[in-house]
Amino acid sequence: MSENEQKQDVEAATPKPGILKKTIVMVGMMGAGKTAVGRALAARLDVPFLDSDHEIEAAANMTIPEIFERDGVEYFRKKESQVISRLLAEERGVLSTGGGAFLSEENREIIKENGVSVWLQADLEVTWNRVKHRNTRPLLRTDNPRKTLSELYDARVPMYAKADLHVPSDGQVTIEEMVDRALQALKNRPDVLEWT
Numbered sequence: 001m002s003e004n005e006q007k008q009d010v011e012a013a014t015p016k017p018g019i020l021k022k023t024i025v026m027v028g029m030m031g032a033g034k035t036a037v038g039r040a041l042a043a044r045l046d047v048p049f050l051d052s053d054h055e056i057e058a059a060a061n062m063t064i065p066e067i068f069e070r071d072g073v074e075y076f077r078k079k080e081s082q083v084i085s086r087l088l089a090e091e092r093g094v095l096s097t098g099g100g101a102f103l104s105e106e107n108r109e110i111i112k113e114n115g116v117s118v119w120l121q122a123d124l125e126v127t128w129n130r131v132k133h134r135n136t137r138p139l140l141r142t143d144n145p146r147k148t149l150s151e152l153y154d155a156r157v158p159m160y161a162k163a164d165l166h167v168p169s170d171g172q173v174t175i176e177e178m179v180d181r182a183l184q185a186l187k188n189r190p191d192v193l194e195w196t
């Protein structure tokens with residue numbers, strides 16, 4: 001058997017991710033990779049990719065910093081809950097949430113009823129390195145954004161830990177490797193993803 005035939009044999013025997021039965025919901029800190037990894041996971045599964053931050057911006061025709069500035073954080077959170085409910089009801093796919101979405105008990109319940117939550121568990125240093133040069137996270141527009149991020153991180157980790165699946169993400173793991181890790185975690189969840 002040639003090397004190529006051997007490879008094809010192994011590939012044929014390896015289960016592939018098949019039918020998606022529930023929406024996969026990415027949760028975690030800003031900069032954890034919810035949007036980047038969620039998009040790549042949706043592409044790998046060939047299912048729709050949805051991003052609640054993007055949907056809120058599109059519906060308002062404003063950026064997130066503009067919404068925070070004009071209408072405030074509470075208004076944003078209300079819109080976020082509405083958008084997440086709508087997206088979960090409308091379409092099955094991969095849904096990346098905003099960093100604050102999983103803090104609300106109501107959102108956690110809606111997500112649990114309609115999908116499976118996946119925590120991208122990045123440490124503080126990794127998330128800081130990814131967000132520090134960006135001006136797109138209004139909550140970090142403080143005198144000491146590094147300290148603010150650290151405080152948010154400590155307060156939020158216990159909430160994110162309530163997610164159904166935990167996928168650790170250190171600074172070395174590429175986006176595609178994070179997709180592999182997420183799929184690995186989903187191997188034990190045939191109620192979410194059927195393997196063919």
Ligand SMILES: Nc1ncnc2c1ncn2[C@@H]1O[C@H](COP(=O)(O)OP(=O)(O)OP(=O)(O)O)[C@@H](O)[C@H]1O
Pocket residue numbers: 028029030031032033034035036037053096097098099130137169173174175178
């Ligand atoms: N595993 C990774 N390897 C390299 N770069 C990454 C990885 N994950 C994310 N990134 C990059 O880090 C930045 C932040 O990631 P992303 O926007 O996906 O975070 P997020 O969790 O969606 O944040 P937010 O809650 O603010 O929406 C992006 O530029 C993204 O491409």
Ligand SMILES: O=C(O)C1=C[C@@H](O)[C@@H](O)[C@H](O)C1
Pocket residue numbers: 029030053064097098099100101136137138139
């Ligand atoms: O962590 C947060 O609270 C946020 C994260 C982003 O995804 C946006 O939803 C917004 O900037 C708030």
Ligand SMILES: [Mg+2]
Pocket residue numbers: 034035036053096097098
């Ligand atoms: Mg995002």
